[in-house]
Amino acid sequence: MLPQERQKEILKLLQEYRSMKINELSKQLNVTRETIRKDLYEMEDKGLIKKVHGGAILNKANSETNYDHRKYTNYIEKKSIAKKAAELVEDGDTIYIDYGTTALLFAKELMSKSDLTVITNSLPIANELVNYTDFQVVVIGGTIRKNEKSLFGPVANLGMEHLYVDSGFFGMGAISSEAGYTNFHMGESEVSRRMIKHSNKTVVIADFSKFNTVAMNKVASVDDVDVLITDENTNQEALKELESIRTRIVVAEIVEDEKSVE
Template identity: 65%
Template sequence: MLPQDRQNEIMKQLQKFRTIKISDISRDLNVTRETIRKDLYEMEERGLIRKVHGGAILNKANVETNYINRKSTNEAEKRSIAKRAAEFVEDGDTIYVDYGTTALFFVREILSKKGLTIVTNSLPIANELVDYSEFEVIIIGGSVRKNEKSLFGPIAYRSIERLYMDKGFFGIGAVDINAGFTNVHMGESEVSRLMMIHCQKTILLADYSKFNTVAMNQVASVEEVDVLITDSNTDQEILNQLRERNKMVITVETEGSELDE
């Protein structure tokens, strides 16, 4: 296979999943990892992609992929982050769970808790929780965004006005030390922004592929989030910069064991 053919295949995978791993693409294309690294270097030089530890992400922060596709992307990292986030939940808590695939993994980690009141704007998350008698599940209402199966808009904003939670758990589209935490969709971003104000403690869940990218709509500055949980593939320099801004940053191995805080 010629270099251009390989790089075209890499772009197809990135457009579908937004992120790839060198080990996966070298196996799929039956070439060495060094060959793929050279391809990624050339593609980064052309501004097509951005290399990250062990792989690459699409160099378009405002491009979204289908919800089902994203659910299987970086699944090991998301499950590990979700498991660590669940340790913040105590029986009897009132919590908000934002939309997104990492948040869906998170709610599956808290099913053994007792007496929770869970507020969400995500239809998949509400559907996941609806049969658990130990939980009171509240959906904030609003217009349905079909791509994400989330709720937003004036009805949602009015619902939020009188709701206050102990803790809020938020996914995010992009993380940048200067732009803060950003998302693609304006309506969803406004829901997240308002809910952060109404939570006593905000906990943000972001795998390595979300870092050093910027989407259009700011949800919060770096200083406005209490806890950031990510995986050990995230660039250490970025984590050090976040910690300098007085953030509680937690990294986890993909198996779920915590590295540091």
């Protein structure tokens, strides 16, 4: 097994058990303790895990929380980002909306638009838009991931093959200038990668908590994204680093009076 493959297996085990001892990983993967120790140091350098005495624990950035819980986390920031992102959509556009809680709030901000075609792999977003008769809503199909209520897999990949959009709007699990845009689930990340290639303009919508962290699956390089919309609580140094790689940064002013959760 190559080091990269072994480290993916280590990450999968940590996602399942939260923490693992070096001797447990050594037995599980049938390699020496020294090999595991070297893997853990490399993974810690990448920001994937945190090495502790005798083993490792999962980096917070790779511990995805429950979807329903995340809807209420950083709600004001996400709502402000969603409003700013909606300003980029024109009547008559064809757009893709990726899965995620910020993406769902963005979808809700589109109700003042007309004649939109919205493609999505998110069941919550499809359900939100289905009764809005002025929109044509296209769901790409695929296997349902219960935690996120999103669609992925071979059927989803086939459904995207001949679909192209004016703009694609993508949530993201983690962002850094070195690793780029990364996410937690392999299948969902593949859907995002494919639709980024099929978007004339790629827009990432992400709150301050996603920055300077790295998740397991690469979705896009920094220069693959045309516009990054975030909130005013985001680390300014992180934004300067991304902006230096020719990313257009839009900072949404936090709307303090919108404290209720819909």
